[in-house]
Amino acid sequence: MFKNLTYKQKFFAVIGGFVILFLASYKKTFKHVLSASHELNLVEKKLSNNQNAINELIYLKNEIVNLEKTIGGQTQNPEHIQQELLDFISKNSLGVNIVSIEDVHLFSDNGFLIYTNQIELEGRYSNLVEILYDIEKKVKNSRVVSANIYSKKNYRTKTKTLYLKIILQNYENSK
Numbered sequence: 497m498f499k500n501l502t503y504k505q506k507f508f509a510v511i512g513g514f515v516i517l518f519l520a521s522y523k524k525t526f527k528h529v530l531s532a533s534h535e536l537n538l539v540e541k542k543l544s545n546n547q548n549a550i551n552e553l554i555y556l557k558n559e560i561v562n563l564e565k566t567i568g569g570q571t572q573n574p575e576h577i578q579q580e581l582l583d584f585i586s587k588n589s590l591g592v593n594i595v596s597i598e599d600v601h602l603f604s605d606n607g608f609l610i611y612t613n614q615i616e617l618e619g620r621y622s623n624l625v626e627i628l629y630d631i632e633k634k635v636k637n638s639r640v641v642s643a644n645i646y647s648k649k650n651y652r653t654k655t656k657t658l659y660l661k662i663i664l665q666n667y668e669n670s671k
Contacts, residue, residue: 581615
């Protein structure tokens, strides 16, 4: 059969056989290998994204811990915080008197319980500023939110008295 064919016809028959053989091998093996390779690349990308997500999750947990330290952290007994604050002021303030202290105010917002303490002090300017600085730096359970220095005139004695009103807050995660 091949003896009657010319070289040109034999060449085209070999090329045709090669194409048929290539298509058959592609359909049976190469196609599966290429799809498996593509799937492997996708899985590797997902794994690297998962590893990045784990690292990001660890970073976010550390950030939450740092933020809780910054804003006051967890508080179980707000009255205890108020007592610690009063003890701190009474022990560390020379020449400063506690005029008033309001009850602890509780506010709930976006998964947090916010405890607010208000204290009013009386004294000289330098003593009031010094105790305010000490409260900001040394009291760890509560943060100073607002401080207002003002004076009132006593018309009977014709003297001015200087006051410092401090508002402190601490936060608790309500979840």
